[in-house]
Amino acid sequence: MTANTGKLKAWRDGVSAGENCVPLEALERVADGFSDLTINQHVAGCPHCQAELAMLRSFESSRPLTNDEKTVEWIVAHLQSAQDMRFSSVRSPLWRTLLTMPNLAGAAALTLAISLGFSLYVSNRQARPVLQVGPSGIQNMRSGDIRLTAPSGELDRIPEDFHWDPLPLAKSYSVQLLEVDGTVLLSGKSANNVFRASPELESKIQPGKLLLWKVVALDGSGRPIAQSSQIGFRINPKKRR
Amino acid sequence: MGWDSPSDEDLIARYRDETGAGSEQHINELFGRYHAKVARWCLAFTNDRESAADLAQEICAKAYRNLPSFRAESKFSTWLFSIARNHCLNAVRARSGMPAMESAQMMIDELPDLVSENPDTAIVRKEMADIARQLVCESLEETERVVFTLHFAEDVPLDVITRMLNLTNTSGAKAYLVSAKRKLQRAVRIWKAKAQKRLGETNDS
Numbered sequence: 001m002t003a004n005t006g007k008l009k010a011w012r013d014g015v016s017a018g019e020n021c022v023p024l025e026a027l028e029r030v031a032d033g034f035s036d037l038t039i040n041q042h043v044a045g046c047p048h049c050q051a052e053l054a055m056l057r058s059f060e061s062s063r064p065l066t067n068d069e070k071t072v073e074w075i076v077a078h079l080q081s082a083q084d085m086r087f088s089s090v091r092s093p094l095w096r097t098l099l100t101m102p103n104l105a106g107a108a109a110l111t112l113a114i115s116l117g118f119s120l121y122v123s124n125r126q127a128r129p130v131l132q133v134g135p136s137g138i139q140n141m142r143s144g145d146i147r148l149t150a151p152s153g154e155l156d157r158i159p160e161d162f163h164w165d166p167l168p169l170a171k172s173y174s175v176q177l178l179e180v181d182g183t184v185l186l187s188g189k190s191a192n193n194v195f196r197a198s199p200e201l202e203s204k205i206q207p208g209k210l211l212l213w214k215v216v217a218l219d220g221s222g223r224p225i226a227q228s229s230q231i232g233f234r235i236n237p238k239k240r241r
Numbered sequence: 242m243g244w245d246s247p248s249d250e251d252l253i254a255r256y257r258d259e260t261g262a263g264s265e266q267h268i269n270e271l272f273g274r275y276h277a278k279v280a281r282w283c284l285a286f287t288n289d290r291e292s293a294a295d296l297a298q299e300i301c302a303k304a305y306r307n308l309p310s311f312r313a314e315s316k317f318s319t320w321l322f323s324i325a326r327n328h329c330l331n332a333v334r335a336r337s338g339m340p341a342m343e344s345a346q347m348m349i350d351e352l353p354d355l356v357s358e359n360p361d362t363a364i365v366r367k368e369m370a371d372i373a374r375q376l377v378c379e380s381l382e383e384t385e386r387v388v389f390t391l392h393f394a395e396d397v398p399l400d401v402i403t404r405m406l407n408l409t410n411t412s413g414a415k416a417y418l419v420s421a422k423r424k425l426q427r428a429v430r431i432w433k434a435k436a437q438k439r440l441g442e443t444n445d446s
């Protein structure tokens with residue numbers, strides 16, 4: 001052992017997890033401001049638990065990294081599209097083959113890897129029937145099966161209704177309004193192809209900010225049978241009602 | 242008909258109660274709520290969008306696979322954090338042989354010596370660790386302590402710490418580490434002098 005390794009070891013041992021260190025559930029309570037004397041006393045004298053708490057707070061905090069929000073949005077869009085692709089019936093060998101192909105470099109390979117990767121990871125769940133249409137068997141639900149008509153694009157005022165093309169087999173629809181990072185702002189249900197927004201919507205919409213919405217068609221037992229792609233709209237901050 | 246926003250726990254309960262594709266919708270909503278947090282976390286570790294997207298994708302997939310083991314002993318977000326934390330720390334450690342870690346070696350060279358020889362028994366090692374912990378807690382400010390711990394105990398590179406803790410000063414985490422070492426050098430000097438004095442008193446009596 002070199003002198004430096006010995007020197008580092010003493011300091012490393014001093015700030016590493018000890019037998020009295022508190023689990024994350026307890027640190028979560030500290031982060032949430034709950035007071036527990038025993039835990040607080042331990043944390044005050046433990047650099048390891050303080051570092052864990054700092055990491056937990058960093059993860060929980062939504063503060064943007066300087067100049068990085070665009071990059072975060074890019075990653076979120078990829079995670080979202082990977083998730084939206086989960087119903088696709090891609091088989092793992094193809095996914096693996098694509099990933100190992102040297103000529104599929106850069107962004108294209110990444111997009112494929114992310115999109116197809118999630119499908120692979122959720123393959124256990126996918127193995128269950130996704131959509132049963134009549135007696136003929138199982139059919140996959142694809143994003144884009146429902147066409148959204150309005151609202152979309154730049155708007156002068158907050159929309160009162162959301163419209164889409166009706167789907168013959170649908171008994172009801174689930175509607176979601178999302179931020180670009182996938183955070184659900186509002187969600188609701190409608191028996192037909194129009195969703196009337198509640199007055200609450202106005203308080204949730206920030207003029208100038210891009211919002212997305214999507215619709216999932218449900219059968220008589222509330223199971224999804226088709227879904228739309230997400231489309232976006234933005235309220236022009238100068239013309240808001 | 243109306244708007245509603247179920248809690249994370251509600252979504253997980255619905256996911257577990259229901260079968261078929263309907264249950265997927267709840268889990269998609271749940272994960273969608275955390276995509277931005279996971280993306281920011283991974284970006285702090287990689288500072289490169291492609292590898293951050295890879296890490297984020299792996300974390301979401303791991304969380305999805307392990308969801309049956311989620312027992313609600315903590316919030317879902319804390320549980321997801323533990324997966325993200327371990328995954329990214331392991332990824333960083335896997336790269337520890339890379340040039341970025343040379344600066345870490347320099348930092349170790351400048352660390353104050355607590356003992357002149359390597360502690361070779363478990364008791365001495367434990368004592369040294371206790372003293373180190375005490376000196377770190379007594380002499381350092383909170384951010385210095387956190388930076389010092391993340392760097393030396395968790396092997397987190399300084400640029401990652403800078404981004405993770407959103408340190409906006411010019412040289413980021415490095416500045417905190419430099420000042421931590423200066424303070425610890427002083428604290429070690431004082432501690433050694435006191436130890437010498439105590440030893441002298443014991444010998445005299």
Ligand SMILES: [Zn+2]
Binds near residue numbers: 017022049
């Ligand atoms: Zn502790």
